[in-house]
Amino acid sequence: MSTFRERPNSALLVVDVQNGVLADAWHRDEVIATIGDVVAKARSAEVPVIWVQDAAGNRVAGTEPWQIVEALDPADNETRIEKHFGDAFEATDLTDILARGGIGRLIVVGAQTDACIRSTLHGAFVRGYDTVLVADAHTTEDLTEWGAPPPEQVVAHTNLYWSSQSAPGREASVVDSDQLAFVSA
DSSP states (O other): OOSOTTOOEEEEEEEOOBHHHHTTBTTHHHHHHHHHHHHHHHHHTTOOEEEEEEOSTTOOTTSGGGSBOTTOOOOTTSEEEEESSSSTTTTSSHHHHHHHTTEEEEEEEEEOIIIIIHHHHHHHHHTTOEEEEEEEEEEOBOOGGGTOOOHHHHHHHHHHHHHTOEETTEEEEEEOGGGOOOOOO
């Protein structure tokens, strides 16, 4: 249970599934398809879907790199948040949106694993939210040229690392998409 005892609801946070972020992502098409399945599950359970779009670098609002990938289609009634930092909570109204929705638990999918996914997970967790990382619904690009491990190792390590997080009054977990169950609000 999150530290927000009065917030029993969950939300799906879809982070940076944009053309300019996923262009060279590891297992791009498979991860996008899995994210699409997770979004469909959330919608079916009437769990809010919140789309986060990064507006840094070449991802200027309204440009092709900023756009959500074509295979994913945010509904008109779903919240969109533009961010300028790795953590989707920094300098956005995400905290207020979650409070208004009575949301204390976040399910996180998207990109990039070793940047905005990790930052947002930590941001949520330290703010008191229960967090669930969907193990097969996040990805990153190959940064081995700069000394990073290969993408598959980054994803595997993040899943391992996040599955062992703990703190008073909240839970962190990792689940495969086929094991993810949404509970209607």
